[in-house]
Amino acid sequence: MTDEDSLVLDFCLTNRKxxxxxxxxxxxxxxxxxxxWWSNGIADYSERYEFATNLDDYLAKxxxxxxxxxxxxxxxxxxxxxxxxxxxAKTTSDIFEKSLTSxxxxxxxxxxxxxxxxxxxxQQKYNVTASxxxxxxxxxxxxxxxxxxxTLAVWNxxxxxxxxxxxxxxxxxxxxxxxxxxxLIETFDKPPKSQKFCDSLISSHTGLLIVNxxxxxxxxxxxxINNWVCNHRVMxxxxxxxxxxGGSQSVRxxxxxxxxxxxxxxxxxxxxxxPQGYDDIRNLFTLSWKNLPKSALTxxxxxxxxxxxxxxxxxxxxxxxxxxxxxxxxLEPSDKQMQIYSALRRSYSGLFNMSYGSRRHLAKKGTAVMxxxxxxxxxxxxxxxxxxxxxxxxxxxxxxxxxDRDILELxxxxxKYEIPPKYEWILRFIQKSTDEGKKTIIWSSFVGxxxxxxxxxxxxxxxxxxxxxxxxxxxxxxxxxxxxxxCGVLITNxxxxxxxxxxxxxxxxxxxxxxxxxxxxxxxxxxxxxxxGLKSDVVTKVYILNTRQTIDxxxxxxxxxxxxxxxxxxxxxxxxxxxxxxxxRNEDLLxxxxxxxxxxxxxxxxx
Numbered sequence: 001m002t003d004e005d006s007l008v009l010d011f012c013l014t015n016r017k018x019x020x021x022x023x024x025x026x027x028x029x030x031x032x033x034x035x036x037w038w039s040n041g042i043a044d045y046s047e048r049y050e051f052a053t054n055l056d057d058y059l060a061k062x063x064x065x066x067x068x069x070x071x072x073x074x075x076x077x078x079x080x081x082x083x084x085x086x087x088x089a090k091t092t093s094d095i096f097e098k099s100l101t102s103x104x105x106x107x108x109x110x111x112x113x114x115x116x117x118x119x120x121x122x123q124q125k126y127n128v129t130a131s132x133x134x135x136x137x138x139x140x141x142x143x144x145x146x147x148x149x150x151t152l153a154v155w156n157x158x159x160x161x162x163x164x165x166x167x168x169x170x171x172x173x174x175x176x177x178x179x180x181x182x183x184l185i186e187t188f189d190k191p192p193k194s195q196k197f198c199d200s201l202i203s204s205h206t207g208l209l210i211v212n213x214x215x216x217x218x219x220x221x222x223x224x225i226n227n228w229v230c231n232h233r234v235m236x237x238x239x240x241x242x243x244x245x246g247g248s249q250s251v252r253x254x255x256x257x258x259x260x261x262x263x264x265x266x267x268x269x270x271x272x273x274x275p276q277g278y279d280d281i282r283n284l285f286t287l288s289w290k291n292l293p294k295s296a297l298t299x300x301x302x303x304x305x306x307x308x309x310x311x312x313x314x315x316x317x318x319x320x321x322x323x324x325x326x327x328x329x330x331l332e333p334s335d336k337q338m339q340i341y342s343a344l345r346r347s348y349s350g351l352f353n354m355s356y357g358s359r360r361h362l363a364k365k366g367t368a369v370m371x372x373x374x375x376x377x378x379x380x381x382x383x384x385x386x387x388x389x390x391x392x393x394x395x396x397x398x399x400x401x402x403x404d405r406d407i408l409e410l411x412x413x414x415x416k417y418e419i420p421p422k423y424e425w426i427l428r429f430i431q432k433s434t435d436e437g438k439k440t441i442i443w444s445s446f447v448g449x450x451x452x453x454x455x456x457x458x459x460x461x462x463x464x465x466x467x468x469x470x471x472x473x474x475x476x477x478x479x480x481x482x483x484x485x486x487c488g489v490l491i492t493n494x495x496x497x498x499x500x501x502x503x504x505x506x507x508x509x510x511x512x513x514x515x516x517x518x519x520x521x522x523x524x525x526x527x528x529x530x531x532x533g534l535k536s537d538v539v540t541k542v543y544i545l546n547t548r549q550t551i552d553x554x555x556x557x558x559x560x561x562x563x564x565x566x567x568x569x570x571x572x573x574x575x576x577x578x579x580x581x582x583x584x585r586n587e588d589l590l591x592x593x594x595x596x597x598x599x600x601x602x603x604x605x606x607x
Contacts, residue, residue: 006075007034011082016261016291017052018082024049030074037064055291059089089291095134096289096296096310103308104133111153112160118149118187127312128153131267136288138268138311140570143502144532145314147269148183148239154267155235156188164264166232167192168225169210170256171239174500179210179239197221202228213243216255229262236263238287240499241270242520247283257287271527273311274566275519276595278302281569285310305569315572316530324530324540328556331421333376333547340379340410341550344372345605369517369551369602374446376550377422377514380415381448383408422513422545423456429511429543434460434488439481439506442491443525444513450491453513462489465497482506494521497528504529509541515555517598519562554601561597 008021020038022031028046035045038053038061045051065076106129113120120128127150131137137154139147158164169179176196184191192207199221202209209228215221229236236259238244244253260266266288274281282297307313333341348368374381419427426442433440444450447466454464461484463477478501481490490507498521507529515522530540546552567573 006077007069008077008079009082010079011055011085012052013081015052016055016085018055018058018085019050019052022049034069037068055085055089056293059086059291059293060295085291089293092135092289092291093293093296096285096292097301099134099309100301101304101306101309103306104130106130106133109133112157113153114160115156115189116153116187117189120149120153121146123314123318124150124153126308127314128157130308130312132157134310136266136268136290138273138284138288139313140268140270140273140307140311141314142271142316142319142531143527145319147271148178149187150312151237151267151269152183152187155237158235158265164233164235166206166234167208167237168229168234168259168263169208169237169239170213170216170259171210171237172243172499173212175239176210176212178500179208184208197225199224213252216259217251222255222258226259226262229259234263235265235267236260237267237269239269241268241284242272242275242280244287245274245276245280245283247279247286253283253287260287261290268311272520272523272566274569275523275562277562277565278569281305303569306571311570313570313572317573319532320536321530321532322534322536322538322540324526324542326542326544329425329543329545331425331545331547333549334418334421336410336414336418337375337379337420337547338549340382340414341372341375343410344375344382348372365599370445372551372602373514373516373555374448376547376552377444377446377545378420378449378452379411380420380452381446383411383415419456422547423453425545426453426511426513427456430457430460430489433509437485438488438509440489441503441507441510441529442489442513443494443510443515444491445493445495445516445521446514447493449513450493453491457489457491460489461487462491463487465490465492467493467496478503494518494525498524501528502531502533504531504534504540508534508538510543512542512544514552515544515559517555517558517595519559519566522559523563551602551605554598554605558595558598558601562595 006023007026008023010019010021011017012019020034032046035051039045039051069076106126109129109132111125111129111132124146127139127141131139131150131154137151139150141147152167155164155167171179180194180196184194193203193205194208194210195203195206197209197211197215199215202224209225211221211225216225228234236256238256244250244256247253248257268284268288270284273284278299281302285297286292305311348371351365351368371382430440442453444453447468450464450466454462461480463481465474465477469477477490480487482503482505490503510526510529512522526542534540544556546556
């Protein structure tokens with residue numbers, strides 16, 4: 001062996017990268033062979049003396065050195081920094097895998113509750129203690145179980161033992177008040193100083209710093225917060241974590257990952273950790289558990305998850321919530337509606353038979369799906385009414401049918417002469433409900449539907465909440481719905497009002513005019529009226545309007561499949577009992593995420 005055959009591997013603590021360092025006399029052929037393999041032939045490092053790769057990738061592929069490099073009498077010198085990083089990664093992996101299928105033994109754990117004003121329930125104490133037994137936590141409890149309280153109790157314990165000193169919370173704007181005021185006052189004898197990040201100086205006295213996801217897309221803000229993290233012992237909390245389930249493809253996930261790598265601990269909070277499938281929860285654990293190898297997160301291993309191990313979950317059953325009554329309302333489409341819908345099916349029939357995944361092609365699929373869902377509720381939306389406010393800024397009519405005069409004439413004729421069957425059902429239902437003094441939430445993913453229903457239900461003084469209204473108007477609308485007896489209806493969409501609000505004291509029934517393949521929107525919106533605090537004799541009623549022979553059925557099947565998968569992984573039978581209607585088991589980019597199963601369902605429908 002000669003000096004020219006040697007290579008030094010080091011680890012950079014700042015960016016957590018493995019460094020490949022070339023000795024001055026290393027053979028060019030050997031160096032090029034190494035760099036080509038480790039970069040998958042993409043990068044050219046022939047003129048450089050150093051390159052880097054992620055620790056995850058290195059751990060997954062380091063056996064290459066034994067098989068190819070050392071086998072050819074070439075040496076590798078591994079630095080103490082890298083040896084230490086490998087050791088920590090192995091320990092982390094061992095803890096994670098051991099905790100996947102077994103609950104933590106918390107009997108002998110001494111939980112420090114000093115400074116807490118709120119008395120924790122036995123379930124909350126268990127959740128806090130089980131979370132503290134692992135390096136990073138995940139609380140996947142249903143709304144109302146006290147995720148915020150238990151997380152503050154985790155932080156309080158770690159502060160008391162000297163492991164951390166600061167708390168950074170990343171969350172949607174809709175839950176700021178809970179973190180900054182309500183929960184702090186209710187939980188602590190002496191609430192720590194809290195601060196909302198507004199690109200200003202972070203006070204040295206701040207104990208809890210809060211920032212919304214959108215701000216992290218700004219590199220200047222991200223760097224400022226990261227510098228603060230690097231100068232303190234910080235526990236990071238990612239609330240409503242399903243918002244970054246997209247993983248490394250998401251700008252916000254990458255921002256959270258950058259911060260997480262410099263935090264002492266990371267805790268994930270969400271009641272819907274895997275609404276689409278295993279990739280969702282895999283992406284979340286990859287963020288919160290540093291250097292966890294991919295082999296620890298296979299579908300098979302994630303399918304064996306059990307609460308009390310790498311995550312805790314309090315279910316609706318454990319909260320003793322009264323039942324929810326979910327009913328499917330099948331409606332026959334009108335002749336005109338079916339003509340339009342059939343024409344759309346023909347236009348899109350070839351689209352889902354193509355496998356290539358360019359962004360433009362994915363966007364076309366997204367447009368097709370939302371157009372079919374729109375037509376199943378109100379074909380008039382296809383004409384472009386309210387197009388400037390339409391869901392995800394869809395440009396209607398879609399380009400695939402914009403030149404089809406027959407379809408456009410059918411749509412224009414529909415607008416002039418017909419009220420959609422779903423609208424007619426809603427009109428009758430709201431009239432009966434208001435006569436009985438009952439308030440109702442109507443959910444739709446299309447602002448065009450919301451505006452149309454506002455006009456249709458004008459006599460019932462409806463409140464309207466959607467993305468286009470200001471925060472002040474939103475608060476005013478919700479206040480009117482809650483307290484004004486003449487306001488019997490709230491019309492809204494799940495992506496605007498699906499989080500951060502409780503309406504179960506004022507309203508116990510909801511109507512879904514339409515639903516998408518997004519399980520988060522459905523599950524989160526359900527929890528606005530079915531949550532802790534309901535009286536035992538209250539029955540929450542949910543009505544799902546499905547137009548026969550349309551994509552509505554495929555959406556129903558897909559959502560149930562996703563809920564089943566999540567219920568099985570979280571070991572929560574009450575999840576599927578309380579969230580869907582049974583269906584016949586023999587039947588079977590826009591930022592619209594479709595799984596392969598979704599696409600198969602749509603393709604079968606289009607055929």
